[in-house]
Amino acid sequence: MKRRSVRIAVGDLAPPGVTRLAVRVVADPDLQAASRPVVLCCFPGGGMSTAYFEMDGYDMAAHLAGAGVIVVLVDHPGVGDSDVPDDPWTLRPELVADVEVLAVERVIAGLGLANPVVIGLGHSMGAMLVAYQQARHRPYQGLVLVGYSGRGLPEVLRREELAVAHDPAGARDAIVQLARSRFGRPLVSGGPAHSEMLVGPHASPGALGALGAAAGPLLALCGLTSMLPGSHADELASIDVPVLAGVGDHDIVGPPHEIPGHFPGSRDVTVFVLQDAYHNSNIAPNRHLLWDRIRDWTEMIRERCSVE
Template identity: 40%
Template sequence: MTGSLMRRLTTTVELPGEAPLSIAAEVFAPDQLTQPPVALVCLPGGGMSRRYYDLRSSDGDESFSFARQMAGRGYLVVTLDHAGIGDSDKPADSYALTPERVMQANAEATALVLEQLRSGALLPQFGPLPALRSVGVGHSMGAMFTVLQQAAHAQHAGIVVLGFSTRGLPEYVSPRVKELAAESVAAVRAEVVPLARKMFVSDYPEIKGSPTSNSIFAGASADPRGVEAIKAARAPLLPVPAFFSMIPGNIAPEAAQVSVPVFLGIGERDMVGAPQQVPAAFAGSQDLTLYIQPQAGHSHFLFASRRALYRRLDAWVRTVLAHLDEV
């Protein structure tokens, strides 16, 4: 691949007393593009920056880097930092970064970078790419945002949902939140900011490591080089979206609206509940693929089976786009 370049993309999303949010994007370019050209637009999960998609081990092994592996297969790979994370703008009040605002900023940044790619302004070596299509890729909380973005803006030809389900994480929320969610997800949404503030208290809270979290994210079968590499991708949490992703039924209405093909990638030892139950949330899509990654925890790129995941995703994207061309 030819390398990567950084861009800051200014959106129209404003918070009280703040300038419009700018989102950091990194674009990984292949030596030769797939035909038709495809951009994978990648959103990281909670507690991670965009570097989650470009994990680099100290010995130079690039197999942990999703971005470089997929660029090596001919894809343009775009990784974004959510507002408040990494090199994107960081507002003073993290609780002002509601799921709606973060999603809208991501959607506008996605539109801007795709426009620059299609016009040829961003990567002039490829010239204009009017036929460029995009596939949204999200991991964990980033997958939640990918689904929300697709439901609201229908930007992608397909979406890849890694390590996420609409069941939330009921084991981490209070009985009161579970009661509210059982009554109506809308009831929790109406109180999401004060509930998140009650749970996290501080601005931009940090995830504390524990034997339980380590076993879910990595575990004994994770490659130690990947475990070390992922430390560079760590970032604070966005408290409101993080809390929202834990609510049972969190984005069930939006998931049901998604009509494009969906690839569901779940680690065999993931944290989404029974993998076979996940596809039911995407009732609006007529093209669903469930892939259970062998012996993998929540951070899929740390495990030996990551190579099989890359191959499956490559084949899935090519098949999906070929089918669209036939319709």
């Protein structure tokens, strides 16, 4: 297993202060497919860095790399070792998605692969950003969206936030004002990573410690956008590649059977429900079942692409 950290130049597109994003490549060169290797580009949820995918004892990246997948972990601007913009209030979902696609394109070009199958994976807010990436630039041949459904979190929203639900234009116009009111600052530290709603009542001390070590600031504008129902319905509707939605049976995504309805443009939406799991499914005792499902699904996409 090889792990390599790189910093990818994005200053020609990113807001002032951001010249590079931090990227980790996790791969086992001896196990990669001889033709059309799979590259899985992963983006963390709000309040997490990409360390969420490499937690000690809960290492999703190593698990998938051990199956021959090339795992690329990308930290959002302002998170982890990525540069922080001079004005983090510029980090709207559209801009973050554009910058991250540029990083993905450049890191894949640097891998020197012949005709790879590129798949986007995001957890929670990161899943929303992967959806934005696909809607705006179409870099992926499939999407893995974990802990995400598209419904938002209407049960925790304020009255003024609910007023722009299902109004994409209104949400875009109001998002800075609403985020200032809710969070007070554009990069929010000390989020609810350990809340029972996200980890369940029986998370072990080791799991909680791993999550704490993986914590990073929440991008306020992106986080709130992901919470607003219908705020990015147009982006979701434009997605026409296969989608794998992986959620816990105690997740915060609403009824799993409703998930395909958020992706009307895709003819292939698979929903996998991990039993006895909460929102941060990478610490679930049976997390390997989800990881194996992701592995099998990416292999299916690779085989499908190879015969097209």
